[in-house]
Amino acid sequence: MIKSIGFFLTICLWITLSNAKVKAQDRQFASIQSLSQEHPDSALVILKRIHARATDKNDAVTEGLCLQQMGQICYNQGHFAQALDFYLHADKIFSAQKNKDLLAANMGEMGVLYYYNKQLDKSRASYNKALSIYKQSGNLKGQAQIFGNIGHLYEKRRQYDSAFYYQHLALKNYTQINFKQGAAKIYENLGSIYEDLAVYDSAYTSFNRSLQLYQEEHNKIGSIEVINNLGDILRKTGKYEDGIIQSRSAMALAAQTGNIYQLAACSKDLGKVYELMNRMDSAYHYAELSRKYSLAVYSKEGVNQTAFLQVLYDMNKKSDEIARLNNIRKINRIITIAVVVVVILLVILSIVIFSRQRLKIKDQHALAKQKEAQHELMHLELKNQQLEEESLKQQLELKSKELSTHTLNLIRNNQLLEHLRGTLQAMVKEDKRDQKKQMQQIILQINESFNHEQYWKEFTAAFEQVHQRFFDNIKQYSTELTSADMRLITLLKINLNTADIATLLGISTDSLRVSRYRLRKKLNIPQGDSLTAFIQTL
Numbered sequence: 001m002i003k004s005i006g007f008f009l010t011i012c013l014w015i016t017l018s019n020a021k022v023k024a025q026d027r028q029f030a031s032i033q034s035l036s037q038e039h040p041d042s043a044l045v046i047l048k049r050i051h052a053r054a055t056d057k058n059d060a061v062t063e064g065l066c067l068q069q070m071g072q073i074c075y076n077q078g079h080f081a082q083a084l085d086f087y088l089h090a091d092k093i094f095s096a097q098k099n100k101d102l103l104a105a106n107m108g109e110m111g112v113l114y115y116y117n118k119q120l121d122k123s124r125a126s127y128n129k130a131l132s133i134y135k136q137s138g139n140l141k142g143q144a145q146i147f148g149n150i151g152h153l154y155e156k157r158r159q160y161d162s163a164f165y166y167q168h169l170a171l172k173n174y175t176q177i178n179f180k181q182g183a184a185k186i187y188e189n190l191g192s193i194y195e196d197l198a199v200y201d202s203a204y205t206s207f208n209r210s211l212q213l214y215q216e217e218h219n220k221i222g223s224i225e226v227i228n229n230l231g232d233i234l235r236k237t238g239k240y241e242d243g244i245i246q247s248r249s250a251m252a253l254a255a256q257t258g259n260i261y262q263l264a265a266c267s268k269d270l271g272k273v274y275e276l277m278n279r280m281d282s283a284y285h286y287a288e289l290s291r292k293y294s295l296a297v298y299s300k301e302g303v304n305q306t307a308f309l310q311v312l313y314d315m316n317k318k319s320d321e322i323a324r325l326n327n328i329r330k331i332n333r334i335i336t337i338a339v340v341v342v343v344i345l346l347v348i349l350s351i352v353i354f355s356r357q358r359l360k361i362k363d364q365h366a367l368a369k370q371k372e373a374q375h376e377l378m379h380l381e382l383k384n385q386q387l388e389e390e391s392l393k394q395q396l397e398l399k400s401k402e403l404s405t406h407t408l409n410l411i412r413n414n415q416l417l418e419h420l421r422g423t424l425q426a427m428v429k430e431d432k433r434d435q436k437k438q439m440q441q442i443i444l445q446i447n448e449s450f451n452h453e454q455y456w457k458e459f460t461a462a463f464e465q466v467h468q469r470f471f472d473n474i475k476q477y478s479t480e481l482t483s484a485d486m487r488l489i490t491l492l493k494i495n496l497n498t499a500d501i502a503t504l505l506g507i508s509t510d511s512l513r514v515s516r517y518r519l520r521k522k523l524n525i526p527q528g529d530s531l532t533a534f535i536q537t538l
Contacts, residue, residue, distance in 0.1 A: 020041070032288070054066060061093075063093055065102070067087070067089045069092070070086045080113060087113065091103065091106050091107070100133050101134075101137055101139055101142060103133060103147075104142055105142065107129045108127065108142070109531050111124070111127040115156075120157070127149055130146050138338055141177055143173055144170040144172075144174045144182055146170075148182075148185065150436050154194055170186045174186060177460055180216055181211045181217050184211075184214045184219070185219070185222070187209045187213065188204045188206070188210040191229060204230065204237075205516075207226050207229045210222075210226045211223055211230065223253060225250075227249050227250035231243045231246030231249075231250060231269055232247075240273050240277050241283040243273050247266050247273065250262065260293055260296050264294045267293055268288040271283050308403045463493075484505075485519055487533055488505065488515055489519065
């Protein structure tokens with residue numbers, strides 16, 4: 001509960017301070033506006049300082065208000081182009097801030113500027129935009145002001161019905177919100193319209209009502225012009241004495257406020273009324289007085305214009321200098337940013353190059369290790385190959401030894417069998433009939449042992465292991481080779497002599513010679529070439 005009360009009090013305090021700030025700002029601009037009527041150059045300098053501080057503090061609203069006020073001062077001094085420039089800058093700021101009331105008020109000021117610059121279409125367009133914004137925000141005071149301006153626009157076009165319509169709309173809104181200052185201005189406008197239409201009674205009534213409201217608000221400047229207008233109406237209706245009273249009253253009030261322009265206007269009106277009364281001395285006196293005041297007005301305006309132009313020139317010169325410095329600052333900032341970006345890019349590039357170099361070195365190390373590992377692996381494979389070759393060599397030597405041993409065994413066995421066969425044949429020839437049949441059986445068994453296939457299979461298997469490609473090569477020369485031919489070729493390959501080959505094959509040397517001849521023919525070996533040498537090359 002206490003926290004809620006504290007929060008509520010904080011909000012109330014913030015709102016109070018904000019309202020106080022706004023009111024103080026309004027009073028400040030009101031005093032500057034009052035100063036601008038007598039010293040526009042000083043007012044412009046003050047506004048420029050406030051604008052500079054607002055720009056530094058990023059106070060967009062104050063910045064826009066200063067531009068609008070500077071536009072009004074330039075407009076009052078007749079510098080329409082400079083005034084429009086200030087208004088347009090203010091319009092951008094208020095649009096960005098989405099401040100509808102300030103935006104509409106600025107639009108209204110631009111409409112007045114366009115009107116006095118004789119750009120009536122642009123003036124009406126600005127009034128319409130301002131009126132639309134005021135209607136959206138529900139600002140009756142703003143609407144009334146725009147209605148009054150539109151009515152004045154129609155008055156100058158001599159479209160009096162429309163002028164009356166918009167002036168009454170403005171009066172209705174001012175009356176509704178009880179804004180007497182605005183209502184007094186509208187009654188003054190109505191009086192001016194009635195005067196243009198020569199409806200002097202209605203004009204007098206409107207001017208009189210306007211005067212009452214100005215006096216209630218203690219607006220002496222507004223009262224001077226209205227009183228002078230009343231005197232002008234009385235003069236036009238032939239009430240010269242009453243007109244003189246009103247004009248002198250306005251003149252006294254103008255002298256009191258130091259308003260030379262109104263003094264000149266009142267003097268001029270008094271000169272006219274005395275001329276109508278045929279009082280030429282007084283008419284001449286006031287005409288001369290009016291000329292004197294007019295010269296003073298022109299002189300004062302000339303001085304003010306000169307001072308104002310000097311301030312405006314200095315202001316533009318400073319603005320140009322500030323713009324130039326800002327451009328230099330922007331360029332320096334861009335250069336600094338560019339340098340920083342380049343440095344950052346160079347650092348990033350260096351880091352990337354360094355990282356890539358590190359990765360490259362790392363990859364090279366990894367590749368070197370991989371190559372080293374591959375080298376070691378190849379070395380191991382080579383070593384394994386060597387071991388396998390050595391193993392194969394050992395196996396080959398072992399098989400060769402086995403083949404040689406097996407061959408020798410075959411030869412010895414066959415030699416033994418040959419010896420036994422010879423012995424037995426001799427015993428058979430002795431005609432020992434009781435042994436003949438038994439001996440013949442032994443010879444038969446021996447003959448069968450000469451061609452026993454098991455020995456040849458074992459021999460062939462051992463030979464194929466030692467000479468793996470030999471049989472494939474020999475078959476490329478002939479497809480008509482028999483098993484007997486292959487046995488002979490095998491025995492020739494291991495380089496046995498003729499006697500041993502005949503013994504192993506169980507045939508005579510003559511039969512072996514015939515077998516060799518037939519084999520030469522099947523292998524297409526030319527006459528004179530060695531069969532053994534040919535087989536050894538395979």
